[in-house]
Amino acid sequence: MPEENVHPGDLDDAEKLYQLGLSYLYGTDAPKDYAKAAECFKASCAKGYMPSRRELGIMYASGQGVEPDMQKAVQYLGDAADSLDPSALYHLGLMYEVGTGVPKDMQKAVRMLAYAAEMGFPGADVDAERVDAILTEQRNRNLRARPLLKLQISDVDVEAACCKPMLDALLAQDIVFIDSFKGPALLGEDKDGMDAVLDRCPFCGAFVQIVPRDKKYRSDKRINPQVGMT
Ligand SMILES: [Zn+2]
Structure with a gap:
């Protein structure tokens, strides 16, 4: 019976696991432990909780608590960015600016950073303006040449x-x-x-x-x- 496949408690659990992951990550309600944080986010991800995908993506990019894996980082952050997660858009935007794990693409970077800024992600406005200024300068140099x-x-x-x-x-x-x-x-x-x-x-x-x-x-x-x- 299809009903048996539905687990209404799963998303609640997934959110709790996410919160637990955050407390390990920042050392708020528990001693700081990146490996435990990653385990919580993985378990939460498996239940389909998108914010955990974003956190795990950031951890794969930085190598905190997990072996660094840019392919997984880009995949997880990309999924979260597709669902308009401002933090994922911000982090992926910075990766496109430098070309970390993705082909360098300043135009894509500035669009993602500006989007994150519009959604109020702290600091994204400064980075969006910074990348935009670089692009404008490049453009002006090209036009003059x-x-x-x-x-x-x-x-x-x-x-x-x-x-x-x-x-x-x-x-x-x-x-x-x-x-x-x-x-x-x-x-x-x-x-x-x-x-x-x-x-x-x-x-x-x-x-x-x-x-x-x-x-x-x-x-x-x-x-x-x-x-x-x-
Ligand atoms: Zn003219």
């Missing part, structure tokens, strides 16, 4: 400017990249000073083109400048 020919955006940022006034507007953030409900776009002001999505440059009239992230420019040095101009 790339030829002023075409107005191009990728799915995550502006890739190239069409003319000097547009470059200046982008650097001053008078015109900004947004990920709108219709997809990536540039947001600026129309003639009446209202926020408006721009489909072309207000200065030179160049149309906004969508291009793959960084791809077009990585091989710049190998392209004949004359060919690159077309």
Whole structure:
């Protein structure tokens, strides 16, 4: 009978095990013992309690109380982040920033950190701003280095400017990249000073083109400048 497979007490137990794990982890109601904390979280995980998955993920990443295992860390933190656990989003965000256990991806990092910050995870706002500042600086450096020919955006940022006034507007953030409900776009002001999505440059009239992230420019040095101009 299916009813026999349902154990209403399981989640209660899972939560109690989680709380017990926390008290071992922080040494609050019990002497600090990382190995015991990990055992509690594992038992709680087995009963399907998501916050324990997050704690266990952090322990696998740091090697506290368990053998370090980045694959398990990423898997457990990823599961918890998928269920919008702010702490999991925060920790996974930091791992994406550095490339620990996952391919380094600063854009992904800043999105996760900003999400954690929005959900009020302590300190996430500072880290989100820090990573965002690094990305903005990189973006501005790229824009200055790339030829002023075409107005191009990728799915995550502006890739190239069409003319000097547009470059200046982008650097001053008078015109900004947004990920709108219709997809990536540039947001600026129309003639009446209202926020408006721009489909072309207000200065030179160049149309906004969508291009793959960084791809077009990585091989710049190998392209004949004359060919690159077309
Ligand atoms: Zn322009």
